[in-house]
Every structure is written in structure tokens, then in C-alpha cells.
Amino acid sequence: GAVVSQHPSWVICKSGTSVKIECRSLDFQATTMFWYRQFPKQSLMLMATSNEGSKATYEQGVEKDKFLINHASLTLSTLTVTSAHPEDSSFYICSARDPSGQGAKTQYFGPGTRLLVL
Amino acid sequence: DAKTTQPPSMDCAEGRAANLPCNHSTISGNEYVYWYRQIHSQGPQYIIHGLKNNETNEMASLIITEDRKSSTLILPHATLRDTAVYYCIVRHHTGTASKLTFGTGTRLQVTL
Numbered sequence: 277g278a279v280v281s282q283h284p285s286w287v288i289c290k291s292g293t294s295v296k297i298e299c300r301s302l303d304f305q306a307t308t309m310f311w312y313r314q315f316p317k318q319s320l321m322l323m324a325t326s327n328e329g330s331k332a333t334y335e336q337g338v339e340k341d342k343f344l345i346n347h348a349s350l351t352l353s354t355l356t357v358t359s360a361h362p363e364d365s366s367f368y369i370c371s372a373r374d375p376s377g378q379g380a381k382t383q384y385f386g387p388g389t390r391l392l393v394l
Numbered sequence: 395d396a397k398t399t400q401p402p403s404m405d406c407a408e409g410r411a412a413n414l415p416c417n418h419s420t421i422s423g424n425e426y427v428y429w430y431r432q433i434h435s436q437g438p439q440y441i442i443h444g445l446k447n448n449e450t451n452e453m454a455s456l457i458i459t460e461d462r463k464s465s466t467l468i469l470p471h472a473t474l475r476d477t478a479v480y481y482c483i484v485r486h487h488t489g490t491a492s493k494l495t496f497g498t499g500t501r502l503q504v505t506l
Contacts, residue, residue, distance in 0.1 A: 280437075282437075310493070310494070312496075319481075319496045319497060319498050319499065320432075320438065320496040321496075322493060322494070322495065322496075325493065367435070369437045369438070371437075371438075371494070382428075382440055382443065383440070383494050384440060385430075385437035385438045385439070385440075386437050387436055387437045388435070388436065388437045390435075
């Protein structure tokens with residue numbers, strides 16, 4: 277299947293700092309990328325949908341000024357957690373939709389980034 | 395997207411077939427059934443998807459009932475590495491309704 281990478285795989289930061297997470301589709305061009313968050317023992321929660329070259333669409337309850345999403349190219353989307361606080365500690369997972377292939381638009385997921393805010 | 399119902403957990407002996415059920419009684423005609431799994435501390439992995447016909451690939455088989463209100467994911471010979479949370483998701487292929495929304499899934503434990 278298609279490959280999606282994330283960087284970094286884990287990050288520890290001090291409260292009040294900003295953290296940027298990168299998501300790349302390695303072998304296909306993704307016009308649409310998604311960002312999810314997962315707290316321990318819970319399911320994935322969709323945070324936002326980003327389309328290349330346009331503003332991201334955020335899910336209800338997700339602060340767009342806190343979670344900045346940039347999708348500047350067909351293979352790269354970034355999520356910046358601004359002024360991170362301990363409650364932002366979570367597992368952040370990106371996903372990219374492969375528009376090609378047999379009419380299916382399957383989403384492939386990155387390995388996730390574990391964020392710990394001290 | 396239609397809601398799905400899955401048992402919270404299942405056990406399976408290594409080498410046996412694992413049959414994971416999913417109910418999606420409110421599925422609409424143009425919604426697909428997708429299966430993903432998430433091994434601990436990793437991103438979800440795509441397994442298989444289908445519309446109304448049964449599907450098979452190198453990982454699993456997907457059996458969809460004729461009325462499309464339920465489906466079963468079959469791992470023919472489960473191994474310890476198949477221990478994971480399995481998510482059944484129904485979604486449209488296009489438009490804003492094509493987001494993948496995860497439920498609570500089924501935690502499959504494969505044992506020796």
C-alpha cells in the first residue's frame with residue numbers, strides 16, 4: 277500500500293512552546309490530508325481536513341488558531357500545535373487520501389507522532 | 395456516515411481463522427465498508443474495503459451480506475502479529491461525507 281511518513285515520531289516540549297509535525301505522502305500525490313488525535317485507550321478523533329492550496333476545515337470543538345495546518349504541496353502537510361500545554365499531550369496521526377486506483381479513494385495513515393508537553 | 399457496531403473484544407487462537415463482525419444497518423447505497431486495524435502505538439493500517447461483493451486480498455477477506463446491513467472480516471490464519479484493534483467504517487467515496495470516522499473497534503487478542 278501507499279506510504280505516509282510523519283516527523284518527528286515523538287517530541288517532548290515545555291509548556292508554552294510550539295511544535296510542528298510534518299506529514300508526507302511518499303509515493304503518491306495527496307490532494308487531501310487529514311489530522312487525527314488519539315488519547316490513551318480511546319479511538320482516533322478527526323481534527324481537521326486539509327486540501328492542497330486551501331484553508332483547512334476543522335471539526336467542531338477544534339481550535340483552528342491553536343492547531344495550525346498548512347498543506348502547501350501535494351505531498352506535504354504540517355500541523356503546528358501553538359503554545360502547547362500538558363492537555364495537548366496526545367498521539368497525533370496524519371492520513372493522506374490516494375486519489376488513484378480502481379475508483380477507490382483509500383486513506384493511508386502515517387505512523388503517528390507522540391507529543392508530551394511538560 | 396452510517397454508524398457501525400462492533401463487539402468490544404474477541405480472542406482467537408493462533409493459526410485459526412478470526413471472524414470479526416460489524417453491523418451497519420443504516421448504510422446507504424453508495425457507502426463503502428472499510429476495515430482498518432491499529433497495532434499498539436502505531437497508525438491505522440488499511441486492510442480491505444468493499445461495496446457489495448465479497449472481497450479478498452493478501453491480508454483478509456471481506457464478506458458483506460446481501461442486504462449490506464452487516465459484514466465480516468476474516469483473517470484466515472491469525473498470528474500473534476494480528477493482535478490489534480480492528481475498525482469497521484462505512485463512508486462515501488466522494489465529497490465532504492467521505493471522511494473516515496472511527497468508532498471504538500474490536501480489540502482482537504490472538505493467543506498461543
